[in-house]
Amino acid sequence: MHELSLSRAIGQIVVRAAAGRRVTRVEVDCGALRQVVPETLTRCWGLTVEGTPLAGAALVVNPIPAVVSCAVCRAETQLDWPVLRCGECASTDVTLLSGEEFLVRSIDVET
Numbered sequence: 001m002h003e004l005s006l007s008r009a010i011g012q013i014v015v016r017a018a019a020g021r022r023v024t025r026v027e028v029d030c031g032a033l034r035q036v037v038p039e040t041l042t043r044c045w046g047l048t049v050e051g052t053p054l055a056g057a058a059l060v061v062n063p064i065p066a067v068v069s070c071a072v073c074r075a076e077t078q079l080d081w082p083v084l085r086c087g088e089c090a091s092t093d094v095t096l097l098s099g100e101e102f103l104v105r106s107i108d109v110e111t
């Protein structure tokens with residue numbers, strides 16, 4: 001499963017960043033084009049961290065909308081996936097501004 005391998009990847013990043021400290025909360029940015037279901041990701045996270053030093057760390061998923069910029073009318077509109085098209089004038093001459101991100105934004109550790 002897609003979400004399971006993502007949560008494992010997050011776990012590896014977090015363990016490295018925490019350097020032995022106890023992690024309480026992890027925040028990730030997830031672009032709409034990644035087609036990740038936040039609920040599934042948090043459930044997979046629970047399974048991934050169970051019995052590891054990360055157990056008990058909460059995963060918070062920030063959904064990032066897919067936004068395109070139109071070369072014709074200059075509008076910035078939220079993408080109506082899966083059609084790469086301007087929401088104002090329906091032109092397909094658009095540039096993707098966001099929606100592809102997947103990154104660990106912050107990690108809270110116990111002090």
Ligand SMILES: [Zn+2]
Pocket residue numbers: 070071072073074075086087088089090091
């Ligand atoms: Zn347009």
